Amino acid sequence: MAKSVVKRIGVLTGGGDAPGLNAVIRAVVKTAIQEYQMTVVGFENGFGGLIKNQARELTEADVVGILPRGGTILGTTNRDNPFHYPVVKGNEKTFADVSDRVFENISIHGIEALIVIGGDGSLAIGKELYDQGLKVVGVPKTIDNDLSATDQTFGFDTALTTASDAIDKLHTTAESHHRVMVLEVMGRYAGWIALASGLAGGADVILIPEIPYNMDIVVEKINARSREKKKFSIIVVAEGAKPLGGEMVVSKHVEDSFDPIRLGGIGNVVAQAVESATGKESRVTVLGHLQRGGSPTAYDRILATRYGTGAVNLIAEGQFGSMVCLKGQNIKSAPLEQAIGESHTVPVDGELVRVARQLGICLGD
Ligand SMILES: Nc1ncnc2c1ncn2[C@@H]1O[C@H](COP(=O)(O)OP(=O)(O)O)[C@@H](O)[C@H]1O
Ligand SMILES: O=P(O)(O)OC[C@H]1O[C@](O)(COP(=O)(O)O)[C@@H](O)[C@@H]1O
Numbered sequence: 001m002a003k004s005v006v007k008r009i010g011v012l013t014g015g016g017d018a019p020g021l022n023a024v025i026r027a028v029v030k031t032a033i034q035e036y037q038m039t040v041v042g043f044e045n046g047f048g049g050l051i052k053n054q055a056r057e058l059t060e061a062d063v064v065g066i067l068p069r070g071g072t073i074l075g076t077t078n079r080d081n082p083f084h085y086p087v088v089k090g091n092e093k094t095f096a097d098v099s100d101r102v103f104e105n106i107s108i109h110g111i112e113a114l115i116v117i118g119g120d121g122s123l124a125i126g127k128e129l130y131d132q133g134l135k136v137v138g139v140p141k142t143i144d145n146d147l148s149a150t151d152q153t154f155g156f157d158t159a160l161t162t163a164s165d166a167i168d169k170l171h172t173t174a175e176s177h178h179r180v181m182v183l184e185v186m187g188r189y190a191g192w193i194a195l196a197s198g199l200a201g202g203a204d205v206i207l208i209p210e211i212p213y214n215m216d217i218v219v220e221k222i223n224a225r226s227r228e229k230k231k232f233s234i235i236v237v238a239e240g241a242k243p244l245g246g247e248m249v250v251s252k253h254v255e256d257s258f259d260p261i262r263l264g265g266i267g268n269v270v271a272q273a274v275e276s277a278t279g280k281e282s283r284v285t286v287l288g289h290l291q292r293g294g295s296p297t298a299y300d301r302i303l304a305t306r307y308g309t310g311a312v313n314l315i316a317e318g319q320f321g322s323m324v325c326l327k328g329q330n331i332k333s334a335p336l337e338q339a340i341g342e343s344h345t346v347p348v349d350g351e352l353v354r355v356a357r358q359l360g361i362c363l364g365d
């Protein structure tokens with residue numbers, strides 16, 4: 001057992017869910033109670049629970065059996081930003097700063113420090129609350145792996161495993177029908193899921209946002225495979241991929257969201273272009289939220305557990321305004337400011353891209 005001045009902590013999960021959230025919550029609760037004799041209060045539905053005072057104490061009994069479970073027992077949302085909160089008066093909707101409600105509820109529950117498990121959006125809110133005096137510690141979550149200041153976010157490994165399983169399945173049907181199969185995966189403005197799953201699944205073409213593609217080059221790759229008597233092709237497309245000089249495809253605008261754009265639809269654009277240029281029957285699969293669901297991989301369970309324990313240790317050490325992160329093989333910490341800084345996209349001259357090129361995978365350029 002170790003000592004901590006802080007004895008009562010809060011925890012919330014924010015933004016899109018990611019496999020491993022429950023593993024973090026479990027590690028936070030176990031470490032806080034067993035190692036530091038703290039009390040843990042869980043806020044429900046991200047910052048929504050902090051604004052609306054929806055909270056409950058989390059005991060060790062509450063976290064029994066949740067390690068392998070996807071989703072989050074606390075609920076989450078990608079709305080409810082306390083600094084940009086929708087207020088409706090009659091027919092008019094405006095946005096207001098309701099952060100005073102957050103501080104009121106923090107005080108009602110006697111919370112001395114708050115763990116925010118989230119991506120760039122949730123951590124940006126956490127940073128703003130920290131600047132206003134709340135003792136905040138962050139945990140980097142997202143399947144997109146697009147956060148700076150950490151080598152990897154939890155959730156990414158599971159998403160990429162789901163995507164590479166999908167590529168394996170597409171291979172067998174592509175082979176039977178001699179088709180071109182296009183798989184569209186998530187990742188927002190980063191191509192990590194597409195590149196990594198494409199490598200793991202043996203894709204022939206991988207299109208990522210960081211490398212705008214030329215459709216003629218993609219078509220030539222498919223035709224070259226035909227000339228080599230290869231009867232099918234697999235194309236993995238990141239939802240943020242775009243043609244040279246063109247735009248990303250937006251699937252919808254989510255009202256009330258600080259970052260309202262949802263990407264999606266590029267898979268269909270690519271499949272249609274390939275079919276009309278090559279005459280080969282093409283089909284598209286949009287993996288969608290399947291890649292956010294299900295049980296975390298062993299890798300993500302361990303990473304999430306290390307992050308949860310690490311976050312409580314940071315609180316005990318008084319290292320507020322920081323986030324746990326992975327650097328090489330070790331759990332370290334980084335300032336929240338750095339975590340929400342520049343988004344972590346695929347380096348176009350990095351080793352993974354080079355490996356893909358050396359394997360003859362077409363990246364569309
Ligand atoms: N740059 C930002 N600054 C402040 N709040 C943000 C920012 N981007 C998003 N948000 C808000 O943070 C919350 C979670 O964001 P979202 O991007 O959905 O999840 P994540 O935490 O995974 O990044 C939402 O309420 C969103 O409106
Ligand atoms: O669940 P929604 O609102 O459709 O959002 C989809 C987006 O969320 C993600 O799945 C995860 O993003 P975050 O981790 O930033 O929440 C993206 O890959 C995708 O573009």
Ligand SMILES: [Mg+2]
Pocket residue numbers: 015119120121122
């Ligand atoms: Mg985000």
